[in-house]
Amino acid sequence: MFELNEDQKMMQKMAKEFADKEVAPGAEHRDDKEEFSRPLYNAMAGLGMTGICFPEKYGGADGDLLSYILAVEEICKADAGIGIALSASVSLCAWPIYAFGSEEQKQKFMVPIAEGKKMGAFGLTEAGAGTDASAQASVAVLNGDHYVLNGSKMFITNASEAEIYVIFAMTDKSKGTRGITAFIIEKDMPGFTFGKKEHKMGIRSSKTMELIFQDVKVPVANRLGKEGEGFKIAMATLDGGRIGVAAQALGIAQAALDAAIKYSKERIQFGKAISANQAIAFMLADMALKVDAARLLTYRAAALKDAGKSYGKEAAMAKLYASDIAMEVTTDAVQVFGGYGYSREYPVERLMRDAKITQIYEGTNQVQRMVISGAILR
Amino acid sequence: MEIVVCVKQVPDTTEVKIDPVKNTLIREGVPSIVNPFDKIAVEVAIQLKEKHGGRVRVVSMGPPMAKDALKECLAMGADEAILVSDRAFAGADTLATSYTLAETIRKMGPVDIILCGKQAIDGDTAQVGPGIAENLGMPQITYAAKIEVNGDTVKVDREHEAVYEVYEVKMPVMITVVKSIAEPRFPTVKGTMRANRAEIPVWSAADINADEKRIGLNGSPTQVRRIFTPKQRSNGEIIQAETASEAVAQLMSKLSDAKII
Numbered sequence: 001m002f003e004l005n006e007d008q009k010m011m012q013k014m015a016k017e018f019a020d021k022e023v024a025p026g027a028e029h030r031d032d033k034e035e036f037s038r039p040l041y042n043a044m045a046g047l048g049m050t051g052i053c054f055p056e057k058y059g060g061a062d063g064d065l066l067s068y069i070l071a072v073e074e075i076c077k078a079d080a081g082i083g084i085a086l087s088a089s090v091s092l093c094a095w096p097i098y099a100f101g102s103e104e105q106k107q108k109f110m111v112p113i114a115e116g117k118k119m120g121a122f123g124l125t126e127a128g129a130g131t132d133a134s135a136q137a138s139v140a141v142l143n144g145d146h147y148v149l150n151g152s153k154m155f156i157t158n159a160s161e162a163e164i165y166v167i168f169a170m171t172d173k174s175k176g177t178r179g180i181t182a183f184i185i186e187k188d189m190p191g192f193t194f195g196k197k198e199h200k201m202g203i204r205s206s207k208t209m210e211l212i213f214q215d216v217k218v219p220v221a222n223r224l225g226k227e228g229e230g231f232k233i234a235m236a237t238l239d240g241g242r243i244g245v246a247a248q249a250l251g252i253a254q255a256a257l258d259a260a261i262k263y264s265k266e267r268i269q270f271g272k273a274i275s276a277n278q279a280i281a282f283m284l285a286d287m288a289l290k291v292d293a294a295r296l297l298t299y300r301a302a303a304l305k306d307a308g309k310s311y312g313k314e315a316a317m318a319k320l321y322a323s324d325i326a327m328e329v330t331t332d333a334v335q336v337f338g339g340y341g342y343s344r345e346y347p348v349e350r351l352m353r354d355a356k357i358t359q360i361y362e363g364t365n366q367v368q369r370m371v372i373s374g375a376i377l378r
Numbered sequence: 379m380e381i382v383v384c385v386k387q388v389p390d391t392t393e394v395k396i397d398p399v400k401n402t403l404i405r406e407g408v409p410s411i412v413n414p415f416d417k418i419a420v421e422v423a424i425q426l427k428e429k430h431g432g433r434v435r436v437v438s439m440g441p442p443m444a445k446d447a448l449k450e451c452l453a454m455g456a457d458e459a460i461l462v463s464d465r466a467f468a469g470a471d472t473l474a475t476s477y478t479l480a481e482t483i484r485k486m487g488p489v490d491i492i493l494c495g496k497q498a499i500d501g502d503t504a505q506v507g508p509g510i511a512e513n514l515g516m517p518q519i520t521y522a523a524k525i526e527v528n529g530d531t532v533k534v535d536r537e538h539e540a541v542y543e544v545y546e547v548k549m550p551v552m553i554t555v556v557k558s559i560a561e562p563r564f565p566t567v568k569g570t571m572r573a574n575r576a577e578i579p580v581w582s583a584a585d586i587n588a589d590e591k592r593i594g595l596n597g598s599p600t601q602v603r604r605i606f607t608p609k610q611r612s613n614g615e616i617i618q619a620e621t622a623s624e625a626v627a628q629l630m631s632k633l634s635d636a637k638i639i
Contacts, residue, residue: 006574007570007571007574010449010453010570010571010573010574011567011570011571014453014564014565014567014570017564018564021564022564046566047564047565047566047567048566048567048568049567051567051568052567061567061568061571062571063567063571071567
């Protein structure tokens with residue numbers, strides 16, 4: 001049923017070569033030191049990975065979403081933190097501007113991201129607004145030819161590295177979710193600063209910080225979409241971003257599976273490789289099954305989006321399943337490695353720490369279940 | 379500038395194991411790659427084109443699947459690719475291969491520089507580049523670590539263990555390159571997609587007017603009697619470094635460069 005076409009296979013091969021040669025070697029160091037590497041992001045972007053699924057006239061390569069997802073998966077196999085930096089920039093920032101922006105906004109803000117010259121970020125979450133995204137406390141007040149933005153955002157990926165931010169704020173509190181508006185904020189706008197850097201369990205090579213807006217003057221030309229359209233834009237963006245997170249979880253799980261299989265053949269106990277024991281072999285079989293199932297769900301969601309069909313439920317299913325099994329598979333991988341699995345000198349404990357976030361961000365897995373049940377109970 | 383690069387698709391020898399009983403290479407399930415030295419040659423060709431203008435064409439003698447290797451070169455930035463493929467080429471040794479590639483290049487038209495990798499990682503003979511030059515009656519410079527084009531001449535640094543020879547030669551010339559000359563670039567997304575759509579013409583023995591007595595098994599005086607791993611007899615190398623971890627890093631780098639790990 002599922003065969004990648006030649007374009008997609010070549011894209012996957014290209015991304016894998018890059019990931020193996022350039023991303024993998026420094027992954028352990030970046031995790032250890034909580035270091036994001038902008039040069040590495042620039043290298044990925046320079047090769048065109050930020051533009052895979054945008055049209056050529058907008059700085060892209062006219063590829064399909066599945067090709068992009070394959071690239072994200074390969075990068076995440078090597079370093080999930082670098083992978084999410086790519087995914088957040090492309091799916092959460094460039095995409096909404098591409099889908100909802102004016103021609104000027106596309107040229108000014110989205111094309112540089114697709115071309116790899118600038119980096120993007122997405123700011124919806126606040127201290128008081130996580131799953132309840134509608135409880136936006138950030139406020140934007142219209143004042144002639146500009147809005148004045150005040151508030152803060154939390155847990156923002158790529159914060160302080162990105163030059164372009166898609167930010168959501170309340171323009172009319174009385175309208176609830178229909179009072180939320182999207183804006184394009186630039187890094188050097190006066191009043192826009194960064195707060196504390198998050199010290200995280202995993203994806204430590206990804207930069208996560210607080211954004212602070214103090215009387216930031218945002219030109220009306222930077223408003224993305226109409227007033228009150230913000231919530232719709234946010235939800236549509238997250239729908240697609242979900243597939244990227246599924247690909248990230250898939251990459252992490254595959255890396256864990258590969259490591260566990262390799263180790264099980266090398267580790268000798270009782271005079272034979274531990275893989276000769278059914279207990280281990282059966283664990284690996286279950287892990288392989290989960291990864292394959294997650295793969296099919298993820299590629300299916302991407303294929304649906306590419307075909308212009310409705311994909312919200314399928315994207316939620318992919319993200320939910322891939323992240324849940326990533327947690328299971330990485331935990332099992334640590335188990336297969338035994339004592340060595342617990343040591344920072346072996347790669348699997350990092351994979352387990354990296355996997356956890358995929359069950360949480362871009363819509364917790366509880367939210368994913370809301371999306372799925374909503375779709376099936378309609 | 380007209381540049382032609384000769385490229386071979388080879389098994390990835392880091393993955394290849396030797397059958398301990400038959401003493402032959404176990405090729406099943408081993409991925410095929412562009413010969414690493416040839417990839418470097420393609421990089422050099424593209425750099426020359428970027429500096430001096432012109433065209434980079436890549437050519438390979440191989441079975442139909444060698445098209446994948448050619449596509450990788452196109453993805454890097456080569457302009458055109460040609461596959462010369464024919465059942466009659468099977469079993470070719472370096473003499474027959476050099477003849478076939480030389481006739482192919484002759485058919486391709488006037489050329490300024492022919493670039494080849496110093497050797498293929500499966501055969502390791504390093505003979506085909508020089509063979510092509512002889513067949514075409516052009517000068518050859520092997521083990522080039524640096525190439526500089528000045529008008530109609532080329533200045534080449536030829537690498538030895540501890541010294542360099544510097545040559546100046548009038549084009550056309552065949553040059554084989556060593557590892558230190560360049561790092562092959564990653565193909566870009568756009569390059570990859572363009573390469574995938576590219577039509578790669580396949581030329582047969584008839585297309586290149588090949589003399590059937592000089593191609594394939596017919597044209598191969600060399601017969602392979604045995605392949606075996608010889609006992610290594612070389613000096614040890616002392617790695618100097620400030621700290622143990624630095625020394626280990628250097629050692630790991632050498633081992634992986636030598637494709638031992």
